Amino acid sequence: MAARMGVGKSHPSNVGMMDAAFFVGRSELLNWVNQLLQTSLTKVEQCANGAIYCQILDACHPNGVIQLKKVNWVAKSEHEHIPNYKTLQAAFDKLGIDRNIDVDKLIKGKYQDNLEFLQWMKCYYDHTFAGHGYNPLERRGGKALMEWARAGGLGAQQSEPSRPKREQPQIRKTRPGPNGGAGGAPPLGPAQRSNNAVGDSNAAAGGSAGGRTVGVSAMKEELRNMQLTLDGLETERDYYFHKLREIEILSQTLDPDDPASTNALQQMDVGTLVKEVQRILYKEDGPETAGAGG
DSSP states (O other): OBOOOOOOTTSTTOOOTTSGGGGOOHHHHHHHHHHHHTOOOOOGGGGTTSHHHHHHHHHHOTTTTSOGGGOOTTOOSHHHHHHHHHHHHHHHHHHTOOOBOOHHHHTTTOHHHHHHHHHHHHHHHHHHOOOOOOOHHHHTTTSOOOGGGSTTOTTOOOOOOOOOOOOOOOOOOOOBOTTSSBTTOOOOOHHHHHHHHHHHHHHHHHHHHHHHHHHHHHHHHHHHHHHHHHHHHHHHHHHHHHHHHHHHHHHHHTOTTOGGGHHHHHHOOHHHHHHHHHHHHHSSOOTTTTTTTO
16 A cells, blocks of 8 residues: 655655654654644554554644544544544655555554654654644544543543642621620530530541542642553663664674684675664564563
């Protein structure tokens, strides 16, 4: 499903794998998409149904190049994903974008395939977005949506819960009676004043405790989200470290100053070396599997 129309070298769709966008990590990509489209994606694989890709293109060309009303945001099975990619392909054809959409791989929800396509979409966006105002919620309004595509969905930033207001005890203004009591009533004894004070204190403590409970729950949830983010960053760090380590090992086996690597160096031309490096970079071992052994 690729559009094969004439595209000049200056066309924004004609970018290579060495473009800066192809070195953008998962976390940065997800933050970019969530900010641009006001979503709450937590995984690259959630883009597999094609809806996100369609709206990124709509953000670049909001003049109706892509028929966003045809996009099925709640597509869950592979056969439901395909119409979304047909809509995307039709827009590619209109724009003359010469980019292969490997639908068979993308709809399976594999990490590496969707990561690379999302990186390409960001590269296209960086080259074409004109800085115009774009309201993503309005553009997809009226459609049935996944939880992560709704305003305030999963992962959306929570506002700080408001604390219940503590009611102040009401003080009745009365004239002192002949015996110094209020309105002639006998003055309160020490035991009565003590009981009233304890009651007021308990009521105030109850209101304060309720507010603290809400605040603690919110902080625990925020801490849990921060821990999940940290775990994801550490996994991503290990993922790229293993990639670099493999390339380092490859370079050591081709050291021209090492007699032991002379034969390997003679047998490997530049093209073979480039293919080997690309194999390491783009092989399907997402951050979820990297570092599993150590």
